[in-house]
Amino acid sequence: MLERTNFNLVIDGPPLTPKANRLKDGLKRTAFWPVISQRTSDFKVHNTYLKPDVFTDSVEEYWSMRRHAGLWDVTGEEVVEITGPDAMALVARCMPRKLTRLTDGMGIFGFLTYPHGGVVEDGIITRFNDEKLWWVGGPGPAEVWLAANATDLDVSVRSYLDQIHLCAVQGPKSRDILQSVTDRDLSAVPWFGMIEARVCGIDTVITRTGFTAELGYDIHIAVDRALEVYEGLMETGEPQGMVLCGSQAMNIRRMEAAILNIGAEIDWTTTPLELGWDRMLDWDREFVGRDALAAQRDAGVTRRIAGLTLQGDTVARGGDAVLCDGREVGLVSSGIWGPSIEASIALAMLHTPAWHNGTAVTVTTPSGDVPAVVAPLPFFDPERALARA
Template identity: 25%
Template structure:
């Protein structure tokens, strides 16, 4: 493995647990420990613990913070209160996607953006380029903060064993600063798996002890350390987009089916382009599909219908939960109706598939 890769504070711990390491967005990250399938099943049935310290954290503070963030994201942060988080795309002027991110609101004058690892520098530069005229300070704290994600139906029971804070009081997409196992952390009821769970932000020097503590108290519940392989199969089954697959600087939030996170009642970068796209109708969109013929679809495979190329697969797997070959694809809108037959080109052979909902798995969030 490339020695120039960035390492999270848990790198040595991953090696101790037998992780298979890969290059992900310039970081040496665990793709799996025991197996992707077993880690996936642990999260669906009990709990899994992920190191997501490669994600970026950017603090925005100052008296114009709320105005500025509402200008750079498509969702409307006026709809959330202090200690609440919000998901949103962030767009270029042409409507395509800079990134999709979470906004954590501490107050009208202080926010944290949690951004994708592959986009940290790009996002920071984009924010910096657009902050002229706003009374704000921007700080990239990504290298100072570790992030763990505890996900699964047993996540609350496990985490409760480390704190006196009543986790029943923490609603979905809310957060608080609480003491976990003697360490001050920021905890949010968020995740990327389709299950209930928590994301834990803490100082780098406490990451290893927190990892070990959560795995120890979770042992009786069947917790497993989980890698990025299971994180991808879990988010995919739940119909959640991955930047670089279902979203990119070539794909708009509307094409990705994220129209509910685009608020046209306010001004934001990309609004005019997206409004025009909505008015004119989408020429292409992200759809789900299920294979009829036997073959596993993979990212980048071509999609055909009626003898013409209509798009490409953005994500595809043999679903560990559903035991079916399923995928998501960006295709021409005229073929996007549920039930339409399409062909996925697998090893130069056209294999039949049917367009389906992207929500392959019913999400189990605690609302």
């Protein structure tokens, strides 16, 4: 085995270039394109793939999902498979969170860190057994970072971005809809659980996860059979009120749930301590970035992600300044109108002491200054009762 590579950090850019550079090879269509392209012409780019942004109306899609179910194309969420005798050792090295709940057939939310403590990427790590795990994340450089830290380990790291495509069924009727075309008992699958099952007669991996904080499932399918599963779910679900949903509807719900998004709230300069993930860190073992994070912990965190509730119906946008007593204390990362809480909400990285709940602030929007207050996160369903249902 080669000796483990020591990467020199730079101060004017991320230590590793994100795989968005793959775009130079051209945009790609997901396995579900033949159906989706007949329903919408409104697309966005996610990890080199064209994905539907909206089908009819984002708020209508949101409410259909909340009341019944929604079907999403979530291709671009990248499956990175980690296999070999040292698979768990690699995960423990690169992911600083506690791993006690990462048992066979279960997944956990996780994040990878650089030596300076910044976040490489966040995602879901799922364990099939102690020699096979899946990391499923977004457009960050997880595959490259895991491989770079595995050169002295007996382990293989492989991306299935173009071989496994994903769709998601989310909402209160998602279990009933998926159960009717699945050969396994979904009621036995816990939150963040995983099973290998046949859906519409096709082999898949199902995880009880999603980006909506609702009851829901992500379905991982070999690309050559994925369209059959998608069409089968449509045939079964649409008579029960399920609709096709785009990224905008998902973004509304993830904002209400305060699910942080890479490229908005998360980048290589933000640390787990600043993102509110303190309680997840396992200080009892070594991991990449531990020294830097321990130093930040001991010195005291000077900024932290926070929620804002704005007065009126003005929606804040990423980059809007947040003022406290006339002084800029941070920037908005995302903003949306929250239909379930009937308020304009935002996420912002705020400097101390402005991040404390109840602090009165002002958001400088293109429409003018808007009074706001720092609010507890998440904005809606704080106990995640819907996802745990």
